[in-house]
Amino acid sequence: EVKVLESGGGLVQPGGSLRLSCAASGFTFDNYAMAWVRQAPGKGLEWVSGISGGGGQTYYADSVKGRFTISRDNSKNTMYLLMNSLRGEDTALYYCATYDTWSGYIDYWGQGTLVTVSS
Amino acid sequence: SYVLTQPPSVSVAPGKTASITCGGNNIGNKNVHWYQQNPGQAPVLVVYDDRDRPSGIPERFSGSNSGNTATLTISRVEAGDEADYYCQVWNSTSHQGVFGGRTKLTVL
Numbered sequence: 001e002v003k004v005l006e007s008g009g010g011l012v013q014p015g016g017s018l019r020l021s022c023a024a025s026g027f028t029f030d031n032y033a034m035a036w037v038r039q040a041p042g043k044g045l046e047w048v049s050g051i052s053g054g055g056g057q058t059y060y061a062d063s064v065k066g067r068f069t070i071s072r073d074n075s076k077n078t079m080y081l082l083m084n085s086l087r088g089e090d091t092a093l094y095y096c097a098t099y100d101t102w103s104g105y106i107d108y109w110g111q112g113t114l115v116t117v118s119s
Numbered sequence: 120s121y122v123l124t125q126p127p128s129v130s131v132a133p134g135k136t137a138s139i140t141c142g143g144n145n146i147g148n149k150n151v152h153w154y155q156q157n158p159g160q161a162p163v164l165v166v167y168d169d170r171d172r173p174s175g176i177p178e179r180f181s182g183s184n185s186g187n188t189a190t191l192t193i194s195r196v197e198a199g200d201e202a203d204y205y206c207q208v209w210n211s212t213s214h215q216g217v218f219g220g221r222t223k224l225t226v227l
Contacts (some may be wrong), residue, residue: 037216045154045162045205047216059214062120095161103168104209104216105152109161 002026002108004096009113016086020113022079022096030054030074033101036081038092039112046092049081050099064090086117123206123219130225131196139222141189141206149208151189153182156203165204166191193224201226 008020022034035050049070050059058070067086072079079096093112099105124142131137141151151169154162164173166182169189179194193200206219 035216044221045207045218047218050214050216057214061215099216100167101214103150103152104211105150105164105167105207106154106162106216107164107167107173109163111161 002098004098004108004110006094006096006110006113009094009115011116011118012086013119014087014117016117017082017084018086018115020081020083020094020096020115022081022110024077024079024096024098027098029072029077032098034072034079035097035099035106036070036079037095037097037106037109038090038115039095040089040092043092048094051079052101083115086115088117091115091117121208121210121217123208123217125204125206125219125222127221128223128225130227131193132227133196133198135196137193137196137200137224139191139193139204139206139224141191141219142187143189143208144187146187146189146208147185149184151182151184152207153180153191154205154207155200156205158202162205196226198226200224 003025005023036048051070055072069082095112096110097106098108153166155165156162165180169184170182181192204222
């Protein structure tokens with residue numbers, strides 16, 4: 001059974017940093033591209049960042065480019081999102097997901113980890 | 120950037136057919152995917168590549184895509200179908216997903 005489990009969310013002050021983790025199991029991790037998708041409270045879905053199976057290609061939404069860094073450790077079946085210079089508008093539930101690199105659909109989602117940016 | 124437009128809400132009686140649209144410039148030239156999200160839960164893929172269904176998704180869920188509009192159709196609607204629905208396409212240039220704004224389906 002495919003599982004992805006996020007962790008690392010919490011309360012952080014504006015300008016602060018946080019690192020999210022996503023632990024995967026039930027599939028050959030390095031065969032799959034992975035992504036972070038977020039959902040602000042009461043709002044819709046927003047694609048944040050993606051990374052290829054081997055980790056060599058990374059992609060970012062304009063809203064986080066230069067502040068967030070996505071990475072993965074295939075030996076640990078884990079993906080990360082390092083978030084710097086956090087802003088109030090980054091407050092959201094952050095989902096880890098696998099996605100198809102050709103069509104871009106997300107086939108497996110975690111349950112999310114909540115990031116709250118507030119003083 | 121590419122914009123997808125969904126109606127904020129759609130209402131349907133049980134047993135009837137619900138249609139949720141997703142508008143975008145020449146969206147017929149793109150692969151469209153649909154997700155269902157129940158309150159407090161992660162989204163679930165219900166249709167991908169315009170009209171394909173993942174395993175475990177009932178045949179009542181179907182999709183179409185042409186011109187400037189993609190449509191998710193739910194036949195014989197049940198109370199359990201009440202949820203938020205999102206369409207999504209892929210920007211192959213920027214390697215990013217683009218989501219529509221969400222449609223809340225209400226089963227009367």
